[in-house]
Amino acid sequence: MTAYLPIFIHLLLAVLLTAALLGAHALLGGRRPTVAKDEPYESGVWPIGSARERIPIRYYLIAMLFILFDIEAVFLYPWAVAFRDLGVVGLVEMLVFLGVLFVGFVYAWQRRALEWE
Amino acid sequence: MPPASDLALLVPELWLAALGLVLLGVDLFVGEQNKRTVGWVAVGGLLLALVPTWGLAGAVHRPGTTVFFGSYAVDGFAVFFKFLAIIATTLVILASMDYFRASGDRQGSTQRFEGEFYTLLVFTGLGLVLMAASADLILVALSIEFVSLTSYVLAAYLKGNPKSNEAGLKYFLFGAAASAVMFYGFSLLYGLTGSTSLYVIAEKVATVPAPALTVSLALMLAGFGFKISMVPFHQWTPDVYEGAPTPVAAFLSVGSKAAGFAVLLRVVAVAIAPSGLDYVTLIAGLSAVSMFVGNLLALPQRNIKRMLAYSSISHAGFILIGVAAFGGAFGNTGLLIYLFAYMFFTLGAFFIAALIEARLGSDDIPDYAGLSQRAPGLAFLMALFMLSLTGIPPTAGFFAKFYIFAAAIERSPALLWLVAVGVVNSVISLYYYVNVIRTMYLLPPQDPARIQEPAVLRTALWVTGAATLLLGLYPQPLITFARAAALLLP
Numbered sequence: 093m094t095a096y097l098p099i100f101i102h103l104l105l106a107v108l109l110t111a112a113l114l115g116a117h118a119l120l121g122g123r124r125p126t127v128a129k130d131e132p133y134e135s136g137v138w139p140i141g142s143a144r145e146r147i148p149i150r151y152y153l154i155a156m157l158f159i160l161f162d163i164e165a166v167f168l169y170p171w172a173v174a175f176r177d178l179g180v181v182g183l184v185e186m187l188v189f190l191g192v193l194f195v196g197f198v199y200a201w202q203r204r205a206l207e208w209e
Numbered sequence: 210m211p212p213a214s215d216l217a218l219l220v221p222e223l224w225l226a227a228l229g230l231v232l233l234g235v236d237l238f239v240g241e242q243n244k245r246t247v248g249w250v251a252v253g254g255l256l257l258a259l260v261p262t263w264g265l266a267g268a269v270h271r272p273g274t275t276v277f278f279g280s281y282a283v284d285g286f287a288v289f290f291k292f293l294a295i296i297a298t299t300l301v302i303l304a305s306m307d308y309f310r311a312s313g314d315r316q317g318s319t320q321r322f323e324g325e326f327y328t329l330l331v332f333t334g335l336g337l338v339l340m341a342a343s344a345d346l347i348l349v350a351l352s353i354e355f356v357s358l359t360s361y362v363l364a365a366y367l368k369g370n371p372k373s374n375e376a377g378l379k380y381f382l383f384g385a386a387a388s389a390v391m392f393y394g395f396s397l398l399y400g401l402t403g404s405t406s407l408y409v410i411a412e413k414v415a416t417v418p419a420p421a422l423t424v425s426l427a428l429m430l431a432g433f434g435f436k437i438s439m440v441p442f443h444q445w446t447p448d449v450y451e452g453a454p455t456p457v458a459a460f461l462s463v464g465s466k467a468a469g470f471a472v473l474l475r476v477v478a479v480a481i482a483p484s485g486l487d488y489v490t491l492i493a494g495l496s497a498v499s500m501f502v503g504n505l506l507a508l509p510q511r512n513i514k515r516m517l518a519y520s521s522i523s524h525a526g527f528i529l530i531g532v533a534a535f536g537g538a539f540g541n542t543g544l545l546i547y548l549f550a551y552m553f554f555t556l557g558a559f560f561i562a563a564l565i566e567a568r569l570g571s572d573d574i575p576d577y578a579g580l581s582q583r584a585p586g587l588a589f590l591m592a593l594f595m596l597s598l599t600g601i602p603p604t605a606g607f608f609a610k611f612y613i614f615a616a617a618i619e620r621s622p623a624l625l626w627l628v629a630v631g632v633v634n635s636v637i638s639l640y641y642y643v644n645v646i647r648t649m650y651l652l653p654p655q656d657p658a659r660i661q662e663p664a665v666l667r668t669a670l671w672v673t674g675a676a677t678l679l680l681g682l683y684p685q686p687l688i689t690f691a692r693a694a695a696l697l698l699p
């Protein structure tokens with residue numbers, strides 16, 4: 093248990109330091125808000141329009157499909173590197189994996205999830 | 210690399226996974242009016258999945274037998290839950306087919322994405338099977354998430370219905386928080402023992418400091434408690450059951466709960482019990498609180514689905530008695546018998562609620578008035594299910610409660626108070642269950658027109674009704690089966 097004492101002290105110091113800094117700022121700093129100070133920071137450019145825009149749900153659909161097939165590619169690379177060692181079993185396993193994704197791909201395609209209208 | 214012979218022990222799982230993919234394909238090629246075809250293919254495939262599962266049950270596996278580097282158990286316990294998950298999924302799909310059609314007839318619309326609904330149910334069934342057989346914390350986490358994700362979608366399936374959307378969102382938020390807490394518990398357990406395999410943890414857990422293990426167990430119980438709707442992680446239950454499509458509520462109440470108990474029992478009995486930690490007191494306390502909260506809040510409910518939700522919470526309390534009594538001659542057996550019997554009468558009660566909702570557009574218990582004249586068969590079955598939920602002979606519910614109480618009495622005198630609490634709660638529950646029977650048989654109907662019963666849903670109903678009665682009159686095969694499956698430790 094005593095081995096963890098330094099970690100505990102570290103955590104305690106982190107909490108105390110944060111509280112001290114924020115507290116000092118709140119007590120001594122004061123607040124003088126102006127219009128320019130309240131604007132969102134856009135890397136020095138004047139902000140255009142509201143930040144709370146509604147995003148079409150298609151973005152999420154495309155993003156999800158992208159992640160699926162991105163992961164497929166991620167798995168294919170190490171398999172290709174170790175192909176000789178894995179042999180026929182590895183080939184069959186990868187074909188099953190691709191088959192499952194293929195069914196999903198056909199489904200997404202037929203349900204017109206890939207069309208952008 | 211694991212030997213290919215391991216795959217032979219996974220035939221039911223592989224079959225279910227393939228079935229789900231095939232259903233997705235079938236759904237693409239059937240017309241909008243014939244989506245029930247997908248449902249029939251699903252039912253056929255699920256019934257065929259019982260064949261390899263039966264084969265596994267016949268082969269004798271030593272308890273604690275695992276495949277794939279000790280991550281997946283192939284013992285009798287897992288096989289028992291395979292049966293349970295497959296039967297529950299089949300019955301729910303049968304009920305859903307008529308539920309959607311009857312609701313559509315009344316509202317003059319058709320359910321969109323009906324084919325995907327059956328596919329998701331089959332995948333959820335696969336997830337339940339995986340949950341019950343996971344013997345590794347990573348696989349436990351993955352399978353629980355698998356079931357959760359598909360359940361969130363299913364709960365929110367009635368897209369135009371605000372309550373269904375609310376149900377999906379609430380379920381998701383509660384589930385995400387509960388899972389996060391549970392994973393933290395897993396990580397602590399891994400950090401303390403240096404392994405994720407439950408059977409390896411069991412060997413090392415005795416040297417772990419007790420306070421750290423208690424914290425880990427408490428965090429894990431948050432996740433399991435969410436799945437089995439145990440107090441204090443029960444708040445989502447009434448809202449989700451009320452809003453979700455009724456067959457989905459039935460599925461959550463039976464499938465998720467059973468698989469949640471399977472995981473809970475495997476983790477607690479295999480990995481935690483060897484440490485000598487006094488988990489029994491904790492579980493017994495939670496059990497008593499769940500029974501009281503569920504039953505007392507069920508008393509004032511007017512909505513049948515909310516009433517069944519609170520009843521589901523109280524039944525979680527009853528089943529937890531079996532977890533607390535684990536290790537005795539009956540504890541594990543009693544729990545399995547309870548879950549199996551509970552499946553039939555709970556599904557039946559929900560199916561009747563689904564039928565009434567689809568035909569009358571109402572979930573309110575007062576609208577059940579005069580059901581004995583409008584649909585005598587339905588009223589009789591509902592009365593049977595209500596008596597079984599209370600635990601009155603000669604129904605399956607009586608035997609379930611009998612075995613759970615016997616388990617606690619036999620396990621230790623320290624659990625006698627829990628049995629007393631259980632008996633008191635059975636009496637409390639009698640009030641609101643019998644109230645449904647009173648409404649159906651003694652109050653006059655507002656509208657004497659007969660209620661049409663769709664053929665497929667009626668089949669599902671009679672199967673659940675027959676099982677409820679049969680298990681009550683002749684429980685010996687189930688007892689034998691459960692006893693063989695109950696051995697969990699090597």
